[in-house]
Amino acid sequence: MGRRALRKLNPTLDLSPYYAEIEDLTDECTVADFFTQQQPLEIEVGSGKGLFMQTASVDHPERNFLGIEIARKYAKHCASRLARQEQANAFMLQGDALGFISKHIANNIVAAIHVYFPDPWWKARHRKRRVMNESFVTDIIRCLIPNGILHFWTDVKEYFDVTLELLEGFPELSGPNAVEEKTAEHDLDYRTHFERRMRKNDIPVYRSQFILS
Structure with missing residues (x-):
């Protein structure tokens, strides 16, 4: 069930309209710098190979989509799909x-934040690295518009349960x-x-949606 190798990037493909590295951004940078039109914004945290961003x-x-991926090879792969x-x-x-x-x-x-299948950081001593933590949820609430949506999916039941318990502490978010x-x-x-890989291997997927009141 290992990952299929990424295709090689086309060296003639100009990624600059679709890709940037966070460490190169100025302090004044805003999301408006990435899009030609001002439209409702959705953010995907951890875009992987970029299927969600593409589709x-x-x-x-009528919406703008911003994907953020920590692995450079995957971020560039996503950008190449957009290019x-x-x-x-999409950016x-x-x-x-x-x-x-x-x-x-x-x-x-x-308008929406999407978190699909984040790294579960299996070892107990590493779980503080999980994306779904109190600080991030506080930022989610700050960023979302009224009736904005948080999507959280995982194939790890323990991570799902812990995250739902975490989100119970934020009454601003109705759900799951x-x-x-x-x-x-x-x-x-x-x-x-x-998601495709999990479902084709008959592995359960746990899905939730929360709405900012």
Whole structure:
């Protein structure tokens, strides 16, 4: 069930309209710098191979999608998918998502935040590194617009339960609202590559949705 190797990047493909590295950004940088049109903004934390960024930006041209991925090879792979489609309403950042959101995302401007299959950090001593922590949830609440949505999915039941318990401490977020598993009509009809891999191997996926009141 190992990951399939990424295809090599086309060296002639210009990624600059779709890709930047967080460490290169100025302190004054805002999300408006990444998009040509001002539209409702959705952020994906941990974009992996970029299936969500690719499909969501095509399905919703009236929205802007910002993906943040810490692994450079995956962030560039995501950006290359966007570049091949010339997807002007989607942009990839490489680096620390939580730090970027805390520093560069203004209050009440995000329509949805997507966190799909984050690293569970299995060892107990490493669990403080998990993305879903109190500090990040506080930032999520700060960034979301009224009725903005937090999507959280994982294949790790323990992580799911711990996160729901964490979110219970934030009455501003109503949920969890159930998310039905839809039937995939083709091989790209999944939320992420990871969801596809889990479902094809009959591994349960735990889904939740919270709405900012």
